[in-house]
Amino acid sequence: MNVHELLAAARGGSLRATGRLLSLIEGTGRGEVLTALDGLPDPGALRVVGLTGPPGAGKSTTAAALVTAYRDRGLRVAVLAVDPSSPYSGGALLGDRIRMAAHTADPGVLIRSLATRGHLGGLAAAVPAAVRVLAHLSYDLVLVETVGVGQSEIEIAAVADPVVVVLTPGAGDAVQAAKAGLLEVADLLVVNKADREGAEQTVRDLHMETDAPILTAVAAKAEGVPALVDAIEAHHRADTPARRKARAHAQLLSLAQSRLRGHPALEELATAVSEGRHDPYTATDLLLKALSTGTP
Numbered sequence: 001m002n003v004h005e006l007l008a009a010a011r012g013g014s015l016r017a018t019g020r021l022l023s024l025i026e027g028t029g030r031g032e033v034l035t036a037l038d039g040l041p042d043p044g045a046l047r048v049v050g051l052t053g054p055p056g057a058g059k060s061t062t063a064a065a066l067v068t069a070y071r072d073r074g075l076r077v078a079v080l081a082v083d084p085s086s087p088y089s090g091g092a093l094l095g096d097r098i099r100m101a102a103h104t105a106d107p108g109v110l111i112r113s114l115a116t117r118g119h120l121g122g123l124a125a126a127v128p129a130a131v132r133v134l135a136h137l138s139y140d141l142v143l144v145e146t147v148g149v150g151q152s153e154i155e156i157a158a159v160a161d162p163v164v165v166v167l168t169p170g171a172g173d174a175v176q177a178a179k180a181g182l183l184e185v186a187d188l189l190v191v192n193k194a195d196r197e198g199a200e201q202t203v204r205d206l207h208m209e210t211d212a213p214i215l216t217a218v219a220a221k222a223e224g225v226p227a228l229v230d231a232i233e234a235h236h237r238a239d240t241p242a243r244r245k246a247r248a249h250a251q252l253l254s255l256a257q258s259r260l261r262g263h264p265a266l267e268e269l270a271t272a273v274s275e276g277r278h279d280p281y282t283a284t285d286l287l288l289k290a291l292s293t294g295t296p
């Protein structure tokens with residue numbers, strides 16, 4: 001099947017065709033898929049909710065509970081997991097096998113791990129492309145799960161709105177999150193595992209560090225999930241042209257940077273600067289030129 005046939009099949013409900021399209025997006029077929037989408041009518045915006053936080057905080061469990069909540073409201077939902085340490089298989093890694101087992105058989109739910117590591121611009125480049133594909137396939141909402149380490153939370157902030165940061169109770173969690181830069185990208189905070197000790201203290205600590213709304217949850221029991229859905233809705237309702245522009249701004253910079261970072265001329269120019277053959281200004285001009293003319 002060519003890309004157009006795949007798109008037609010995916011729009012007709014074939015999850016296999018959808019999977020093939022997303023595989024193309026992860027690799028060198030991305031450009032071809034995006035070009036094919038350009039020829040289609042604008043599907044309108046799709047809501048993208050980011051879930052980020054430390055490993056084990058309960059992001060996947062929260063995602064599963066949110067899927068249930070949104071399915072109850074009749075929305076078609078996709079979950080994109082960008083977690084190099086734990087690739088999804090079916091739904092088994094979502095922490096709640098029974099709940100997710102129901103979703104795997106549900107044609108209104110797509111669960112997919114995205115391999116974005118180390119090639120073709122990473123998360124910043126792959127996720128917006130995947131989101132565009134899903135918008136054309138009549139999904140209403142995409143949950144993007146990323147591990148909050150390093151570059152990924154900055155990249156998720158450019159793509160998702162709101163970004164929900166999931167943390168757990170525990171001494172120093174708030175401080176750790178602040179240090180990791182997670183609080184800067186948080187539109188909403190969830191202190192999950194509130195069935196454990198210290199949740200209220202963690203909420204108090206977090207209030208000292210951020211003005212973002214803070215909720216508590218026991219995702220494993222879907223407790224606090226209706227309030228989280230409400231907070232996400234409220235965040236969407238409060239969206240403004242200025243905020244949309246700020247997101248577009250971040251997304252463009254993020255994409256531009258990922259293209260520059262992946263450009264083969266970067267290595268060579270960095271060598272030239274380090275050996276004193278170019279000054280950094282000239283080298284930067286040359287890098288931008290190489291990118292715009294498409295020369296390697």
Ligand SMILES: Nc1nc2c(ncn2[C@@H]2O[C@H](COP(=O)(O)OP(=O)(O)O)[C@@H](O)[C@H]2O)c(=O)[nH]1
Nearest residue numbers: 055056057058059060061095193217218219220
């Ligand atoms: N006690 C407790 N455990 C939870 C809760 N939510 C998730 N877990 C467990 O925490 C572990 C990690 O959850 P997971 O969703 O995979 O975390 P992720 O790495 O952030 O995606 C799993 O064993 C979950 O069952 C909760 O609210 N309370």
Ligand SMILES: [Mg+2]
Nearest residue numbers: 059060083086
């Ligand atoms: Mg997970």
